[in-house]
Amino acid sequence: MLDFITSFNDHNLPYPDTIHPIVVHFVIAMVMFAFACDVVGYFTGNAHLFEVSWWNMCVATIAIFIAVIFGQFEAGLAKPYDAVKAVLNMHTLLGWSLSGIIAAITAWRYVLRTRNPDKLPIHYMIAGLFLTLIVGLQVYLGDELVWVYGLHTVPVVEALKNGILR
Structure with a gap:
């Protein structure tokens, strides 16, 4: 069992694929849908949409903490190289801030x-x-980490293992 925990795959993870993006996309969808329901409900007077929005924000509040925990864990396993550190630090800071902001807005709600x-x-x-x-800015930063800097992608993990990236 210990070998399974300490062995990493070609994405430099102890499990098959990254979990953070799965959970965080759920949070993004819930927050965006909640806001859309609020806007439509506000202008149409349909109070049922406020109820939908409320429950979306409740679930998003719980899920963002799970996303942040997996994000921290997976960021640590990514072995960030110099070029990516500033973006990763900003993404991390904004992620922790968003967890507090979403919780505060949900409490206000x-x-x-x-x-x-x-x-x-x-x-x-x-x-x-x-x-x-x-949330849109956070999505942009997360996309940049994957699509520009290639965190947890096979070519970047290989380059880090071979000492090509530092």
């Missing part, structure tokens, strides 16, 4: 929901837009 589940103030809608923009 809970208070609003208990007061009046059929209405959202414009200030909350602006916060939702702000959250959506931050």
Whole structure:
């Protein structure tokens, strides 16, 4: 069993593929869909969409902490080389910040929901837009880590093992 835990595959992971992107894409979808439901519900007066948004934010709040934990673990296993460190550090900082921001917005939403589940103030809608923009920036940074710098891709892992990248 210990050999399985300490042996890494060609992606430099102890399990078949990265887990962080799977969980984080779930969070991205939940946050974006929650904001879309809020916008449509706000302009149409359909309070049922506020309920959908609320539950999406609840699940996203839980899932982002799982995404951050796997992100930290997989970033450590990636053995980041010099060119990628600044982007990875920014992605990490923003990921931890987003976990707090999403939790805070969900808590705010809970208070609003208990007061009046059929209405959202414009200030909350602006916060939702702000959250959506931050999530968009985080997506960009994550895409850059994979598609530009190739973290956990076979060619980059091989280059790191062979000492080509430092």
